[in-house]
Amino acid sequence: ESVVNRIAAGEVIQRPVSAVKELVENSLDAGSSSINVTVKDGGLKLIQVSDNGHGIRYKDLPILCERHTTSKLSTFEDLQSIKSMGFRGEALASMTYVGHVTVTTITEGQLHGYRVSYKDGVMEHEPRACAAVKGTQIMVENLFYNMTARRKTLQNAADDYSKIIDLLSRFAIHHINVSFSCRKHGAGRADVHSVATDARLNAIRSVYGVSVAHNLLEVEASDDDLSSSVFQMSGLISNCNFVAKKTTMVLFINDRLVDWTALKRALEIVYSATLPKASKPFIYMSIIVPAEHVDVNVHPTKREVSLLNQEIIIEKIQSVVESKLRSSNE
Ligand code: ADP
Numbered sequence: 001e002s003v004v005n006r007i008a009a010g011e012v013i014q015r016p017v018s019a020v021k022e023l024v025e026n027s028l029d030a031g032s033s034s035i036n037v038t039v040k041d042g043g044l045k046l047i048q049v050s051d052n053g054h055g056i057r058y059k060d061l062p063i064l065c066e067r068h069t070t071s072k073l074s075t076f077e078d079l080q081s082i083k084s085m086g087f088r089g090e091a092l093a094s095m096t097y098v099g100h101v102t103v104t105t106i107t108e109g110q111l112h113g114y115r116v117s118y119k120d121g122v123m124e125h126e127p128r129a130c131a132a133v134k135g136t137q138i139m140v141e142n143l144f145y146n147m148t149a150r151r152k153t154l155q156n157a158a159d160d161y162s163k164i165i166d167l168l169s170r171f172a173i174h175h176i177n178v179s180f181s182c183r184k185h186g187a188g189r190a191d192v193h194s195v196a197t198d199a200r201l202n203a204i205r206s207v208y209g210v211s212v213a214h215n216l217l218e219v220e221a222s223d224d225d226l227s228s229s230v231f232q233m234s235g236l237i238s239n240c241n242f243v244a245k246k247t248t249m250v251l252f253i254n255d256r257l258v259d260w261t262a263l264k265r266a267l268e269i270v271y272s273a274t275l276p277k278a279s280k281p282f283i284y285m286s287i288i289v290p291a292e293h294v295d296v297n298v299h300p301t302k303r304e305v306s307l308l309n310q311e312i313i314i315e316k317i318q319s320v321v322e323s324k325l326r327s328s329n330e
């Protein structure tokens with residue numbers, strides 16, 4: 001059974017960056033306003049995510065890492081949001097099958113926190129009282145220690161680290177009311193460092209730099225006249241002065257970080273037709289659709305989505321982007 005669990009877990013957590021994504025999403029779900037990530041050896045030696053969220057109650061610790069254990073299924077609204085998330089209560093459990101997980105947490109009003117380690121879905125020992133500051137710190141050590149083949153395919157720590165940096169950068173420019181940092185273990189300087197702000201441009205400037213932030217156009221689109229296709233998009237897209245080697249597309253649908261290749265391709269086409277010299281855009285978009293319009297992607301690690309009425313939505317966004325680019329280029 002443990003081999004089966006390990007294989008399943010290896011599907012959920014494919015690389016260090018998959019673990020970081022799950023941990024950071026949990027921190028966001030816990031209402032954190034500050035999330036700090038530390039990484040050693042591209043995440044294989046250590047991933048540590050510290051937040052200042054609501055913490056985990058003592059009584060929840062024994063089952064925290066059991067598969068299918070989630071605290072997020074209480075209301076109908078939550079049931080709908082599963083549809084857009086694809087799966088529930090698998091992430092932490094999976095990490096305990098392929099790494100050493102230690103949780104330190106304190107809830108509101110408690111005098112001390114608790115620390116506990118997990119292996120294969122269960123606590124290794126009773127929770128131990130410890131000093132703790134507000135929130136939760138989760139450490140994942142020796143990821144894939146029991147998956148030799150996986151470790152062999154993940155030998156480029158720099159590559160894994162850059163994927164983690166890329167992930168945190170994306171979170172930071174969407175969740176602008178949250179402070180994020182990401183650094184290598186022992187490093188003083190953070191490689192992602194964003195302070196909570198009210199202005200998205202500030203976040204983009206501190207994460208992606210001045211040359212991106214100074215060359216952005218605001219775009220908005222919605223389509224509420226069609227009863228079958230209700231969506232709202234707002235975003236920031238690069239103008240004719242922004243030149244890059246590759247497209248950066250940061251997309252959140254219903255506040256979840258996703259990939260939507262069809263939209264990315266469609267917008268690249270608009271850019272090369274409209275601004276051939278600036279044909280590799282920087283694009284940030286946030287799209288809101290009814291939860292039931294997001295296709296349930298059964299595979300938990302896939303960021304790729306598909307939406308009901310996607311052709312209509314893509315065409316609408318394409319035309320808004322095209323006219324914005326044309327008018328700013330005149
Ligand atoms: P899910 O997020 O789908 O519920 P996870 O395996 O990612 O499943 O997490 C299991 C549970 O652990 C969550 O439902 C939540 O109750 C708790 N949890 C995990 N991380 C945190 C955190 N940083 N702060 C508070 N609670 C957390």
Ligand code: MG
Nearest residue numbers: 022025026091
């Ligand atoms: Mg989760």
